[in-house]
Amino acid sequence: MNDLSSSPTVATIAGLGDKGLDITLADGATHYFNYYWLRDNCPSSFSAMTRERSFDIFHLETAPRARTAEIDGDALVIDWQDEDHITRMPLSWLNAYAGGQRRPDPADLSRVAWFGDHYPAVPRFSQPDLVSDDATRAKWIEAMLVHGFTIVTDMPDSDAALTQTAELMGFVRPTFFGTYFDVKTHINPTNTAYTAGALELHTDTPAEEFAPGIQFLHCRINTVDGGESLYADGVAVANDFRKRDPEGFRLLSEVPIPFYCEHDTYDARSRQYVIELDQHGEVEGLTISQHMADIFDLDQKLLDDYYPAFCRFGRMLQEEKYMMRFLMKGGECMVFDNHRIVHGRAAYTASSGDRYLRGCYVDRSEMRSTYRALVSEGRFKA
Numbered sequence: 398m399n400d401l402s403s404s405p406t407v408a409t410i411a412g413l414g415d416k417g418l419d420i421t422l423a424d425g426a427t428h429y430f431n432y433y434w435l436r437d438n439c440p441s442s443f444s445a446m447t448r449e450r451s452f453d454i455f456h457l458e459t460a461p462r463a464r465t466a467e468i469d470g471d472a473l474v475i476d477w478q479d480e481d482h483i484t485r486m487p488l489s490w491l492n493a494y495a496g497g498q499r500r501p502d503p504a505d506l507s508r509v510a511w512f513g514d515h516y517p518a519v520p521r522f523s524q525p526d527l528v529s530d531d532a533t534r535a536k537w538i539e540a541m542l543v544h545g546f547t548i549v550t551d552m553p554d555s556d557a558a559l560t561q562t563a564e565l566m567g568f569v570r571p572t573f574f575g576t577y578f579d580v581k582t583h584i585n586p587t588n589t590a591y592t593a594g595a596l597e598l599h600t601d602t603p604a605e606e607f608a609p610g611i612q613f614l615h616c617r618i619n620t621v622d623g624g625e626s627l628y629a630d631g632v633a634v635a636n637d638f639r640k641r642d643p644e645g646f647r648l649l650s651e652v653p654i655p656f657y658c659e660h661d662t663y664d665a666r667s668r669q670y671v672i673e674l675d676q677h678g679e680v681e682g683l684t685i686s687q688h689m690a691d692i693f694d695l696d697q698k699l700l701d702d703y704y705p706a707f708c709r710f711g712r713m714l715q716e717e718k719y720m721m722r723f724l725m726k727g728g729e730c731m732v733f734d735n736h737r738i739v740h741g742r743a744a745y746t747a748s749s750g751d752r753y754l755r756g757c758y759v760d761r762s763e764m765r766s767t768y769r770a771l772v773s774e775g776r777f778k779a
């Protein structure tokens with residue numbers, strides 16, 4: 398996984414320019430590198446102790462320019478014109494970044510879409526195993542990156558167990574509902590989730606500017622009649638929507654719409670894309686919540702097209718083909734990507750038993766960070 402592992406043995410300087418140099422690398426192609434980039438990323442610019450950049454390019458008095466450049470073994474050696482400094486830049490670094498390539502990212506995994514029959518195949522991990530074994534923890538996070546939905550089993554029946562499990566992935570992240578939330582029926586509900594009624598498929602708190610990433614729902618007890626959990630993979634639905642309705646897909650992925658959440662002490666608002674695309678243009682996930690969609694303050698003519706597309710997609714989300722249904726059991730924790738997996742609940746009979754879920758969130762960036770640290774050597778550990 399180390400992006401510096403390859404070490405080309407063939408390279409020649411093709412020319413020194415005013416702002417950068419051309420070098421022919423082992424791939425046989427000639428690549429241009431900017432002098433600022435070469436100077437800023439000189440290996441001596443980084444502190445092995447802090448692992449941060451210690452060189453400050455803002456303090457260079459003149460634009461960096463090579464006086465001479467040559468290949469010496471596996472490095473490009475630059476003697477800088479207006480500075481008493483020599484850079485030995487590994488050719489492997491040049492090879493890795495030639496042509497503006499992004500730094501390889503072990504957390505940039507291809508997603509696998511799933512459908513309504515997925516429940517038996519949901520990746521499951523025992524909580525004590527996750528606590529005791531980093532390799533299992535890495536597999537769990539990998540499953541989250543690929544499938545967006547996992548179940549952690551054998552959860553201790555305590556508040557602390559949820560915190561401990563979430564912290565295996567990252568820091569617990571509050572929302573305007575607080576750090577943790579309890580889902581049971583409330584006398585004066587401030588949210589549809591706190592009633593016994595059916596809960597439409599949605600992603601949580603879309604009104605947050607950065608809606609929370611990974612949701613943990615720890616089922617402490619579930620003995621009521623009904624209350625089936627409903628989950629669908631937004632990637633599966635949106636990928637099919639892209640084929641079925643390209644113009645609708647374009648609108649939902651290019652036009653942000655407003656969401657809100659308002660009560661006595663908060664008034665959260667944001668604008669989000671219903672279909673979210675990643676750096677490769679692939680569907681990364683969804684932000685959708687019919688009960689938290691604000692008044693669409695968009696051009697009314699645009700709404701002639703947007704609303705029908707929004708409704709077509711919303712209905713498609715409900716299709717049985719995509720709907721995974723099951724009854725949660727006490728001692729399980731559902732862990733899912735709140736930017737990808739829509740979730741909901743069938744109605745239940747509040748007087749028929751107990752139903753208590755406790756939840757929290759961890760940001761997706763924290764999850765990716767933990768995963769990279771578990772599976773790769775980064776730039777400084779080697």
Ligand SMILES: [Fe+2]
Nearest residue numbers: 590600601740
């Ligand atoms: Fe929810």
